[in-house]
Amino acid sequence: MERFMVRYRLSGDEAEAYEKACDICLEQTVEFPGELIPPGFIKDQVVGRIEDFRPAGAGGFSALVSFAADTAAAEFTQLLNVVFGNISIKPGYRVEDLILPDSMLKRFKGPRWGRTGLRGRVKVEGRPLLFSALKPMGLSSQELAELAYKLALGGIDLIKDDHGLTDQSYAPYHERVRLCAQAVARANQETGWSCIYLANISAPHHQVLERAYYAREQGAGGLLIAPGLVGFDTMRTVADDKNVDLPLIAHPAWLGTYVMSPLHGISHRTLFGQLVRLAGADGTVYPNFGGRFSFSREECLSIVAGTEQPLGGLKEIFPCPGGGMSVDTIPEMSEFYGSEVAFLIGGGLFKKGPDIVENCRYFRSLVE
Amino acid sequence: MERFMVRYRLSGDEAEAYEKACDICLEQTVEFPGELIPPGFIKDQVVGRIEDFRPAGAGGFSALVSFAADTAAAEFTQLLNVVFGNISIKPGYRVEDLILPDSMLKRFKGPRWGRTGLRGRVKVEGRPLLFSALKPMGLSSQELAELAYKLALGGIDLIKDDHGLTDQSYAPYHERVRLCAQAVARANQETGWSCIYLANISAPHHQVLERAYYAREQGAGGLLIAPGLVGFDTMRTVADDKNVDLPLIAHPAWLGTYVMSPLHGISHRTLFGQLVRLAGADGTVYPNFGGRFSFSREECLSIVAGTEQPLGGLKEIFPCPGGGMSVDTIPEMSEFYGSEVAFLIGGGLFKKGPDIVENCRYFRSLVE
Structure with missing residues (x-):
């Protein structure tokens, strides 16, 4: 047997x-x-x-x-x-x-896009992907869309909702997703690039798929979901759904406790690498070493191993280190991770200087 | 605000x-x-x-x-x-x-039945409820149904699928639930009691509700679900669904890590009391002190506090201590918990002696 x-x-x-x-x-x-x-x-x-x-x-x-x-x-x-x-x-x-x-x-479909598919979607070869987030919570949908426009104009490849943006009254899901997807499309027309906006579909049980369909209809190029909040199998359901058919990035919210102790829980590699990949994510967000979280270099490398180790025919996925990364560490991180990585810089991108478009251009110049 | x-x-x-x-x-x-x-x-x-x-x-x-x-x-x-x-x-x-x-x-419906509703369903007043589980995994549906019959005949009030029984080939969900519900109904006809069978609906995202509906159609009197495996909001969705309308018991599988450290995670009361109750469970299974798990008396009491502390208009729910309890500890546990408790004894009930019906009768005699 x-x-x-x-x-x-x-x-x-x-x-x-x-x-x-x-x-x-x-x-x-x-x-x-x-x-x-x-x-x-x-x-x-x-x-x-x-x-x-x-x-x-x-x-x-x-x-x-x-x-x-x-x-x-x-x-x-x-x-x-x-x-x-x-x-x-x-x-x-x-x-x-x-x-x-x-x-x-064989029973797992796994990531629909994987590294190659996601690269094809954003039309980026041979360098790390640039990933940022719309924040802070409390901005209106219009303000977030304006920010998405600027990030795309500056050359970010992947722009996600901050993982805390769901359906708050100040930026309701449907309005926000519609405006942000439009804003990124407008920037792409100007730049000729293929930036994608990823809508956060971490939501109540019966709204997850509905929000995914809506995001697709409105032209969002991908989705963000926190399997700890919605359940791993809910993430798998989204990934497997032909009518969704968008790249999916997993966020680690609510899951950190499993990796807090070397004596208990689940290894970084299994949780943020293997399980996330089995459940169909095309990228896995985790806190990078040296930022405001506590993962070590070895733990980060073990996650990378989980994203690319042979796993039947399942596609390799992007490690997406984030969590307090600053633009200035990009050269060091590029050396550490190589090119098969998506660098997630949120707050750090705002800290660099007052002009967010310029900050993005600088971020991009460091990986090109 | x-x-x-x-x-x-x-x-x-x-x-x-x-x-x-x-x-x-x-x-x-x-x-x-x-x-x-x-x-x-x-x-x-x-x-x-x-x-x-x-x-x-x-x-x-x-x-x-x-x-x-x-x-x-x-x-x-x-x-x-x-x-x-x-x-x-x-x-x-x-x-x-x-x-x-x-x-x-007010936005949370919370437990649909609560302590009073569940007592009404099993027609038991003034004493702890007797709760057991169908096991071991690997028995056929017919064998599990026969066991359910015996447990009900012996006077158990609540009989759940072991939380690891889902849809294995040796006891597929639909067959098992149909036969076990029938077996308990047959026992109730003989005893005049109102034992209920609780089907385990911890399942893939899109099958949870379908399994709940099926259980109800087949005459199951309740449901078991592990919010750690399916997501808390999935449990809430089941509890809120008018077409399900069955008592729901939460199982702690996958959630233990959150309470493993006094320095990190979530308190026993909040996780197994408050959150489970907000998400609509009518009872919360947790490992009792003194069994094969490691919770202390104080931690168990804190869970009880979470099941009954004022929480808007939300109903009080049953603490269901289990996990290596033996029949012989029931007098001590009755003193510790009083009558507002459901004692979950699985393996321990089989250990007492070769005749499972007699073991159940003995278990019942200790609380009557």
Whole structure:
């Protein structure tokens, strides 16, 4: 029977960590006293299986546990549940890696556009993409659209709603999206470039798809969504929907807690790389090292690895480091990330000088 | 302008903690350099405001921050985002309490049944409800239905799918739900009691409501859902749907990480009490103290407080402690919780003896 594997990091001494590995095998599947599990199919196939167990590099132990593919029922929600549902409630368990067989990966459509598709959309080859955000919250739709126009005029490739802009009275969703999409189209006519505006569709359950369709109708070139707020499978639904058919960028809001501890939660690579990609995002926003958040260089590189490691036939996606980046760090970041990256600079772009169009041009000059 | 408040616990010395409080005000709203925020409406109203700041009892500091109601745009997803979206990615911030004005609470329908409604449904007054689960995963639909029959015959009030049962090939959703609902109805005819079967509708985005409707059609008396897997607003959508109209119990899968650290995340009360209740659950499952999980007595009591504290006109809901409870602890737990509780015993019920019906009768005798 087809199985998939999860590598966990388990805290404690060897006996404690091994006990945790055994616990995973039961807790994540049958959730039943070990001694009462019926022999045969359930004991042999349904219960998780420790495939490997060894000391982990930096303390604790590493356990590779396999699960029958059918425990996940070909549902993304249930895959998450088998990987980390109940044990999320126990201290000392961390998901380090997810290894799905090709037969399972085939069931995921994954990113519709990926790096190549998104590059084709914005017509940019061989350099990092420039990514910015419409802010601050509280501006009117007209003001945000004017800002979108300036950012596009200055040469930004991807302009997203700030992730906190949803449907506030001062910039209601439909009005804002219509005006911002128009503003970016107007700038593109002047520049000849192909900047896209990404509308934030993090929204109540039954409005997510409706907002995605509306954004497309109005000429938005992409979408932003926070899987932590709406659910990973909601993001997947948007990505898989033929009638949406727009590049989709994932935002990390609400998800940070999972990566806060080296002893618990989910690895940066799995959460912001693998899971986001399985759920169909074409880019993954995360806080860059050196900004106002706390990720390390190694953690950022591990996310990059998750965006491009072989994953069945699933497309590679863009790492989108952001969170307090300044324009002045771009040369260093270009060296660090190479060209397969979208640099997200929001507030930092405003800090550079009073003329936002000039700031964008300077930003662009640094990557060209 | 109408505002709501969040109490955060912030780590560090006084200066560091105050810096964190100031950071919340910006990061959760405008996400913009403080010095560049336009004066007037945005600075005065949109940016968060520190209403109180003082040492917290057990180290760190407590900050009460208010936000304009409109920042949350009357959306549950965006409320979560303002409360803990971006700062989830920074260490040392913990949401302790959520205080919404009545005008905001009025927009939430909240639990449809609540404690009183659920008691009416199972016709049980004055004692704890008895709650159990169908397991282990790997049994066929027929076997699970037979088990449901026995649990109902023995006097269990609420019988849920184990939260890992979704749509696996060995017990597909539609078949399982049909057979289990029938089995419980048959037992009720024999006993004269009003046990309900709760179908697990934690499922892909577009199947959640469909499964809820199907469960209702087939005579299931309630639903189980894991908001961590499907999204809090998806749970709210089910609760608010007139065509579902069944009691809904929330399961904590995938959410445990938020409560793993006293220095980061979300308090037990807010996560498993307030948020679950705002999102419309009639009961909240959480790991009891003394079982195989790690919650303390105080943390369990704080969840109970969240289930019953005044929250506009929202109904009180059932705390459902579970997770490794044994039948033998019921007298102690009854003393601890009183009668407004649903005791969830899964595996422990099987451990008591070989005759599951007898085990249930014994469980029931302890609360009657």
